[in-house]
Amino acid sequence: MLEFNLHYQWDDFKAHYSGSFDKGFTCLLGGSGEGKSTLLYLLGGFLKGEGQLRFDERDVLSFEANERPITTLFQSDNVFPQLSVWDNVAIGVHPSRKLSLDDQKRVTQSLKKVQLDHLSSKFPGELSGGQVQRVSIARALVRKQPILLLDEPFSALDPALRREMLNLVKEVTHEQGLITIMVTHSPDDALFVDGKIVLVENGKLVAQDDAQVLKGNNRNAHFERYLGR
Numbered sequence: 154m155l156e157f158n159l160h161y162q163w164d165d166f167k168a169h170y171s172g173s174f175d176k177g178f179t180c181l182l183g184g185s186g187e188g189k190s191t192l193l194y195l196l197g198g199f200l201k202g203e204g205q206l207r208f209d210e211r212d213v214l215s216f217e218a219n220e221r222p223i224t225t226l227f228q229s230d231n232v233f234p235q236l237s238v239w240d241n242v243a244i245g246v247h248p249s250r251k252l253s254l255d256d257q258k259r260v261t262q263s264l265k266k267v268q269l270d271h272l273s274s275k276f277p278g279e280l281s282g283g284q285v286q287r288v289s290i291a292r293a294l295v296r297k298q299p300i301l302l303l304d305e306p307f308s309a310l311d312p313a314l315r316r317e318m319l320n321l322v323k324e325v326t327h328e329q330g331l332i333t334i335m336v337t338h339s340p341d342d343a344l345f346v347d348g349k350i351v352l353v354e355n356g357k358l359v360a361q362d363d364a365q366v367l368k369g370n371n372r373n374a375h376f377e378r379y380l381g382r
């Protein structure tokens with residue numbers, strides 16, 4: 154369980170995020186500039202907030218980004234262009250990329266999981282957009298951190314590929330029991346993933362529900378307003 158009560162201010166934007174995320178897939182929805190990415194960056198340690206951040210009863214707010222039990226996938230720039238596919242994943246195990254045999258096996262397994270083992274000696278510039286994102290998912294897998302944050306890393310992919318990536322992350326989330334939190338502008342993606350949804354408005358979490366409410370059966374007034382219904 155990831156629990157937080159965090160304050161953050163940037164000029165006129167005053168955020169106060171309070172809540173918790175459990176194992177499973179949660180999508181952060183909300184209009185542009187409402188503070189979805191800011192929450193993700195505070196959790197990931199890329200912005201400094203004040204308050205509390207606890208993971209499994211442990212205070213992790215004072216931890217630097219790389220010390221937190223978290224992997225973050227950004228919108229882009231998740232891979233090192235000068236490193237091979239293999240090295241891009243190996244660096245997730247250890248920055249030196251000097252790996253034990255067991256660690257090398259982990260890299261191979263992760264590459265197999267994302268179906269890139271046959272491309273391990275290629276460089277990112279030789280891959281398609283979807284393959285590049287799969288490299289970053291493979292690195293997230295070898296890092297074996299219990300929390301995965303996604304800031305719309307698949308938004309530039311075409312719909313079929315985006316769903317393939319979402320399926321992969323969903324599968325991994327359930328297999329490894331991860332707390333996965335993804336910022337998205339797409340209610341369709343949130344429905345496709347079929348986990349929890351959280352609505353962010355003006356730097357606050359204003360509603361939380363199952364993704365199914367987006368279908369409009371058991372209506373949630375907050376999400377109805379967000380959808381303009």
Ligand SMILES: Nc1ncnc2c1ncn2[C@@H]1O[C@H](COP(=O)(O)OP(=O)(O)OP(=O)(O)O)[C@@H](O)[C@H]1O
Binds near residue numbers: 183189192
């Ligand atoms: N470090 C920062 N630098 C610049 N602006 C910031 C910073 N932190 C917060 N903001 C401001 O905070 C507000 C929320 O931004 P944020 O990117 O979190 O929203 P968002 O919901 O993710 O938006 P979008 O959907 O457009 O990506 C914006 O008004 C933004 O300008």
